[in-house]
Amino acid sequence: MSTPEPTGVVVGSWRAAWLRVEGHWTWYRRYWASTLYSTGLQPVLFLAAMGLGFGSQVQAGPATGGLSYLHYVAPALLVAAAAQNAVGESSYPVLSGFKWQKDFIAVTATPMTPGQLLGGQVLWLTLRLALSGVVYAVIALFFGAWLNFGVLAVVLVGVLTGLSCGTPTMVLAATTFDEGERFASVFRFVVMPMTLFAGTFFPITQIPVALRWLAWISPLWHGNELARGVTIGGLAFWPAVGHVLYLAAVAGVGAAFARTFFRRRLVV
Numbered sequence: 001m002s003t004p005e006p007t008g009v010v011v012g013s014w015r016a017a018w019l020r021v022e023g024h025w026t027w028y029r030r031y032w033a034s035t036l037y038s039t040g041l042q043p044v045l046f047l048a049a050m051g052l053g054f055g056s057q058v059q060a061g062p063a064t065g066g067l068s069y070l071h072y073v074a075p076a077l078l079v080a081a082a083a084q085n086a087v088g089e090s091s092y093p094v095l096s097g098f099k100w101q102k103d104f105i106a107v108t109a110t111p112m113t114p115g116q117l118l119g120g121q122v123l124w125l126t127l128r129l130a131l132s133g134v135v136y137a138v139i140a141l142f143f144g145a146w147l148n149f150g151v152l153a154v155v156l157v158g159v160l161t162g163l164s165c166g167t168p169t170m171v172l173a174a175t176t177f178d179e180g181e182r183f184a185s186v187f188r189f190v191v192m193p194m195t196l197f198a199g200t201f202f203p204i205t206q207i208p209v210a211l212r213w214l215a216w217i218s219p220l221w222h223g224n225e226l227a228r229g230v231t232i233g234g235l236a237f238w239p240a241v242g243h244v245l246y247l248a249a250v251a252g253v254g255a256a257f258a259r260t261f262f263r264r265r266l267v268v
Helices: 014-057 069-090 092-099 103-107 114-141 151-174 181-197 209-216 219-231 237-266
Strands: none
Touching: 014 069, 014 114, 069 092, 069 114, 069 151, 069 181, 069 219, 092 103, 092 151, 103 114, 103 237, 114 151, 114 237, 151 181, 151 219, 151 237, 219 237
């Protein structure tokens, strides 16, 4: 039977969550090189292959907003990388905190509550996504991928899209008690199809109408629409607001459920 979360001066304070971020940063500053590929190089390689390689064979037209394929795909690749990184950071590493390393159990043996622990995880994920987005944006600048300063907003869009994918994945991790085999299915049957068919490489108008709703409900499509809207234009105000609200709602609901399941698993 669950007991109430411990009370104390740190309960309800963001300071405890930032202490968790500090712990992640202590690890990251020593081993950042091991994450260099996923942090910025992977989406840059996709940009070189698709934007410059394949893109050299794509003629500018209505599908690309009259712009080169490089300009069309660059913002979407930032958002897609954020979604993939968020799922990666929120799956096995979070499960490890419960099951293998069990550092979540150690942390919540202190006055830090499961909710504050989750807050630290979300804050750290936000910082990682922002860092990855900035690295990609700077490198892509040398490709000539950006037309204006809208790239600054694209980084924020990537963070929001990543959170909308990351917090539901934390719910899945918090309710996983086996070795995490389900995460392989998530990557294979959710993340990759979402990357390929949610408007990253081509407009979803090319998808049969009967299947188009799958793109509409995916966070990545909303992120792609926003990212292109702030860089190459063509997105009206109210649709942009709708995309933002959808992503924020998914991230918020995911965080709320994650807090519930973190508490159930860590408070005994």
